[in-house]
Amino acid sequence: MSLPIIAPSVLSADFSSMASGAALIASSGAEWVHLDVMDGCFVPTISFGPKMAADLRPHSSQIFDAHLMIQNPLNFVEEFAKAGADYITFHVEAAVHSHRVLQAIHALGKKAGVSIVPSTPVSFIEPLLPFVELVLVMTVNPGYGGQPIIPECFDKVRALAALREAGRGGYLISVDGGINASTAKTAREAGADVLVAGSSFFGAADTAVLVRQLKGLS
Numbered sequence: 001m002s003l004p005i006i007a008p009s010v011l012s013a014d015f016s017s018m019a020s021g022a023a024l025i026a027s028s029g030a031e032w033v034h035l036d037v038m039d040g041c042f043v044p045t046i047s048f049g050p051k052m053a054a055d056l057r058p059h060s061s062q063i064f065d066a067h068l069m070i071q072n073p074l075n076f077v078e079e080f081a082k083a084g085a086d087y088i089t090f091h092v093e094a095a096v097h098s099h100r101v102l103q104a105i106h107a108l109g110k111k112a113g114v115s116i117v118p119s120t121p122v123s124f125i126e127p128l129l130p131f132v133e134l135v136l137v138m139t140v141n142p143g144y145g146g147q148p149i150i151p152e153c154f155d156k157v158r159a160l161a162a163l164r165e166a167g168r169g170g171y172l173i174s175v176d177g178g179i180n181a182s183t184a185k186t187a188r189e190a191g192a193d194v195l196v197a198g199s200s201f202f203g204a205a206d207t208a209v210l211v212r213q214l215k216g217l218s
């Protein structure tokens with residue numbers, strides 16, 4: 001089993017000093033920066049838009065995964081591509097024409113991800129799996145950081161790992177919500193390749209130590 005990618009979410013960073021948050025991610029040994037984009041419609045909170053991603057891009061060489069928790073994601077794909085996102089992940093529940101969103105992301109030279117909330121089954125996105133590079137499983141209801149994990153969501157991670165093994169795609173499996181030093185082991189064992197950590201990362205006394213714990217190295 002390869003070590004998982006760690007993707008701290010800047011939603012839990014100090015918004016007055018995002019560049020410092022990006023520097024902390026880089027120094028910790030984490031590989032990705034997770035950008036939780038919320039519109040106050042698909043989820044009850046508003047976070048930030050493409051300008052924040054564009055402003056942060058010169059301060060980080062990490063992979064940017066823009067997680068669009070917004071209605072009508074197709075309207076913002078090009079803006080986040082221009083802002084420097086490497087992966088653009090949208091929610092299947094927020095898009096009527098998911099294939100069109102995937103095509104738009106790929107046409108801009110970016111990697112495409114699809115995400116599902118805890119109430120959405122894997123079967124809902126199975127037709128999309130051959131066309132994505134990332135599947136993000138929400139293990140809490142999106143909108144707020146610091147929520148306890150919904151353990152039944154790991155069954156979806158296992159199902160996605162089995163479908164990949166059966167040749168249904170070559171995607172990475174990402175887990176977002178409630179990931180910390182205690183829950184990361186379950187996520188890894190279920191088959192997760194990417195672990196998104198927000199409040200546990202930015203609240204850690206030593207982020208480098210936490211990253212090693214999340215990877216299962218200590």
